[in-house]
Amino acid sequence: RRHLAQQHERLARCLEELEARHSTAIRAAFLDGATYEELAVRMSVPLGTMKSWLRRGLLKLRACLEG
Numbered sequence: 001r002r003h004l005a006q007q008h009e010r011l012a013r014c015l016e017e018l019e020a021r022h023s024t025a026i027r028a029a030f031l032d033g034a035t036y037e038e039l040a041v042r043m044s045v046p047l048g049t050m051k052s053w054l055r056r057g058l059l060k061l062r063a064c065l066e067g
Contacts, residue, residue: 014064022057029054 025043028034031040034042040050
């Protein structure tokens with residue numbers, strides 16, 4: 001149980017280290033279940049931009065979690 005709490009804290013800290021737009025998009029996609037298309041409309045960016053933001057954000061998030 002303590003290990004799970006530590007993982008949660010680490011994930012929260014790593015999400016905070018991302019650019020705000022990347023963190024917002026990742027939270028909405030993976031915690032709220034929003035689709036890439038919904039996020040693109042919600043954040044007023046082209047679909048390709050949203051996909052790039054999510055990809056870059058996830059790569060940075062993984063690096064933070066592994067580090």
